[in-house]
Amino acid sequence: MKGLDFDFLKITFIDVIDILLVALLIYYVYSLIRNTLAVNLILGMFIIILCYFVVSTLNMRLMEAIINKFISVGIISLVVIFQPEIRRFLLHIGKSTYIQKNRAWYNRLFGRNTAIQDNYLRIKPIMDACKSMKKTKTGALLVFLKFYDDQLFANSCEVLDAKISKRLLESIFQKNSPLHDGAVVISENKIKSASCILPLTDNDKLPPHFGLRHRAGIGISENTDAVAIIISEETGEIAYAKQGQVRSNLTLEQLEKLLNKDY
Numbered sequence: 589m590k591g592l593d594f595d596f597l598k599i600t601f602i603d604v605i606d607i608l609l610v611a612l613l614i615y616y617v618y619s620l621i622r623n624t625l626a627v628n629l630i631l632g633m634f635i636i637i638l639c640y641f642v643v644s645t646l647n648m649r650l651m652e653a654i655i656n657k658f659i660s661v662g663i664i665s666l667v668v669i670f671q672p673e674i675r676r677f678l679l680h681i682g683k684s685t686y687i688q689k690n691r692a693w694y695n696r697l698f699g700r701n702t703a704i705q706d707n708y709l710r711i712k713p714i715m716d717a718c719k720s721m722k723k724t725k726t727g728a729l730l731v732f733l734k735f736y737d738d739q740l741f742a743n744s745c746e747v748l749d750a751k752i753s754k755r756l757l758e759s760i761f762q763k764n765s766p767l768h769d770g771a772v773v774i775s776e777n778k779i780k781s782a783s784c785i786l787p788l789t790d791n792d793k794l795p796p797h798f799g800l801r802h803r804a805g806i807g808i809s810e811n812t813d814a815v816a817i818i819i820s821e822e823t824g825e826i827a828y829a830k831q832g833q834v835r836s837n838l839t840l841e842q843l844e845k846l847l848n849k850d851y
């Protein structure tokens with residue numbers, strides 16, 4: 589009996605390194621775009637490419653020509669559409685020395701338990717502040733961004749770059765605080781800025797009791813990867829906006845779960 593011939597499959601040491609590097613790159617890109625709108629864009633692209641293969645296999649020449657044209661223009665539009673992601677990707681490579689310094693990468697790869705513990709500690713002051721502001725019916729709007737873009741908030745915010753703490757969050761949203769109007773932006777484990785003016789949603793299907801605070805929280809989640817916590821001044825209810833969708837009247841446990849997932 590003839591043995592299996594693996595002659596065609598010659599894998600060298602360099603091939604193994606090559607495959608590992610590609611796997612690392614895919615993982616890195618995935619972790620950058622996970623839970624972001626870019627995932628939907630990539631899914632859309634994938635569907636178009638799938639359609640292209642179907643129509644070209646079935647020899648549907650007109651459809652094939654249309655999709656072909658669309659794809660060739662699409663390559664240029666991809667650079668425009670993914671400009672923030674490409675920018676982030678390059679920024680992250682540049683920040684690698686910082687990443688090495690705080691050893692977060694090590695925890696990510698080898699210390700799942702430590703990472704869960706870290707996340708709990710990260711979220712705790714935010715949860716404590718929300719609990720207290722819910723109780724005292726202090727109106728608040730907190731926006732969470734994976735990657736902070738200075739340009740996005742340059743003109744409409746008070747830059748803080750401060751450590752997240754329950755008392756700081758509470759004092760910002762105190763009625764008498766000069767910073768209480770507008771949103772607080774939290775990113776990269778810091779309170780980046782306060783008193784931010786956000787774009788309002790023009791969704792006309794929202795409940796009538798949603799005023800400007802809710803509309804601003806939903807608005808920022810529509811066009812960016814941000815998620816927002818909105819605490820109502822009237823009722824103390826907590827709402828959570830993500831990708832233009834809002835969940836209202838959340839319990840603290842539900843909020844903690846959502847934050848754990850998205851922040």
Ligand SMILES: Nc1ncnc2c1ncn2[C@@H]1O[C@H](COP(=O)(O)OP(=O)(O)OP(=O)(O)O)[C@@H](O)[C@H]1O
Nearest residue numbers: 727769770785786798799800801802804820821822
């Ligand atoms: N574009 C905006 N960006 C950020 N915050 C905003 C914006 N517009 C209004 N706000 C905030 O919303 C507050 C007014 O909230 P409003 O009473 O209209 O909201 P609401 O959604 O009804 O919430 P609440 O239940 O607290 O009344 C303002 O004091 C300001 O802090």
